[in-house]
Amino acid sequence: MTVVTVAVLTRSVFGVLVGLVGAVVGGLAAVAVSQFGLLASVPVAGVRVHRLIIGIGPRVADWSTPQRIVALRALPVMLSVAVRATRTPVRTRLWTSALCALTFEAGLAVLAVLVADGPFMTGFAAATVASLVLSLIPKRTATTTSTGWLLFRLPLAGRDLTRQMEAAPLITAAVSAAQAGDLLTAERTAARLRETYPDLRSALAARISVLEAQGRYSEAMILAVKLTSDAEQDPTEAASSFAALASLACATVEAGQLESELGLSTASQAMANAAALGYPNYKLNGTRAMVELLRGNLKEAISLARLAAGAGDDLLARADDLATLARAHMAAGDNRTARQVLGEAEKLAKWWPRVARTRNRLEVAS
Numbered sequence: 001m002t003v004v005t006v007a008v009l010t011r012s013v014f015g016v017l018v019g020l021v022g023a024v025v026g027g028l029a030a031v032a033v034s035q036f037g038l039l040a041s042v043p044v045a046g047v048r049v050h051r052l053i054i055g056i057g058p059r060v061a062d063w064s065t066p067q068r069i070v071a072l073r074a075l076p077v078m079l080s081v082a083v084r085a086t087r088t089p090v091r092t093r094l095w096t097s098a099l100c101a102l103t104f105e106a107g108l109a110v111l112a113v114l115v116a117d118g119p120f121m122t123g124f125a126a127a128t129v130a131s132l133v134l135s136l137i138p139k140r141t142a143t144t145t146s147t148g149w150l151l152f153r154l155p156l157a158g159r160d161l162t163r164q165m166e167a168a169p170l171i172t173a174a175v176s177a178a179q180a181g182d183l184l185t186a187e188r189t190a191a192r193l194r195e196t197y198p199d200l201r202s203a204l205a206a207r208i209s210v211l212e213a214q215g216r217y218s219e220a221m222i223l224a225v226k227l228t229s230d231a232e233q234d235p236t237e238a239a240s241s242f243a244a245l246a247s248l249a250c251a252t253v254e255a256g257q258l259e260s261e262l263g264l265s266t267a268s269q270a271m272a273n274a275a276a277l278g279y280p281n282y283k284l285n286g287t288r289a290m291v292e293l294l295r296g297n298l299k300e301a302i303s304l305a306r307l308a309a310g311a312g313d314d315l316l317a318r319a320d321d322l323a324t325l326a327r328a329h330m331a332a333g334d335n336r337t338a339r340q341v342l343g344e345a346e347k348l349a350k351w352w353p354r355v356a357r358t359r360n361r362l363e364v365a366s
Helices: 002-010 013-046 090-115 119-136 146-158 159-179 181-198 201-211 217-228 236-252 259-274 281-295 299-313 315-331 335-349 353-365
Strands: 048-062 067-086
Touching: 002 013, 002 119, 002 259, 013 048, 013 067, 013 090, 013 119, 067 146, 090 119, 090 146, 090 159, 119 146, 159 181, 159 201, 181 201, 201 217, 201 236, 217 236, 236 259, 236 281, 259 281, 281 299, 299 315, 315 353, 335 353
Parallel strands: none
Antiparallel strands: 048 067
């Protein structure tokens, strides 16, 4: 629709080309401005920045912690921000954040329309309006939630989502402690979740994270199977549940806590289900690498693990992917490269179970 608008308003080949350049710039500007709106909502809504990524392409700098992702990539043409409400009232804080993002994006669209003059600004204005309209469409996927969904659907959320919002601070505390390696605090908080919200999906997911951080994969997998069996979850939730189950199945096999063929067939089917439900394929590369490693396909495992570690932003996920890459190099007989890769993983999370066990295996192999 943006292309059609530019073509109708400019009415010349040169004008269309210039207008399309303006549309690309306008689209990128609209996304960036909405993300600045989210940043502005931090003091207004009392939320915390969970992810701040500048650019696309290879990672050139990283300041991430287990609780916050901050990275700079090679082409600084995009801004990606995610905020998280860690205190009640969670729903009000998230709604306010969405309103701030909408205000910034709408302000840019109105300004662009008012000053539109010439092909470039016509394309720029058309793209900002189109981006605003898309933002207002309520949409929720496995990886993104639109401004429109937060503004129009969140206030009318059902009882289950309301309970998830109520439990969010406790869930965040459990996951944050697990990610920071404070496993005693994480276990205590997970026990409170088990007592207070025994069947709540988000609480189950947090308990799975704590068990995984402790290396208790078989216990985590039992909860993951329970999560994927919930008939009331929507496709977005189901996609994430299946992705988590696939990764856990591989880790459980690797730890010797599950028979190989059963675990690998479970992982393969779970990945297929996750992809069918809309989970991004590139986010499954780390699990695919583990499957290939466990099946002895080392070349494929190395390639997939390297892709996963390079594309991911979550610190612990990257450490896990690097552990897979180090194990694949070890299996291929290249212990020197394995040590280099494992050193990178240890800089991110030396305590992470798969990283620590890989170090032990490497020392024994030496």
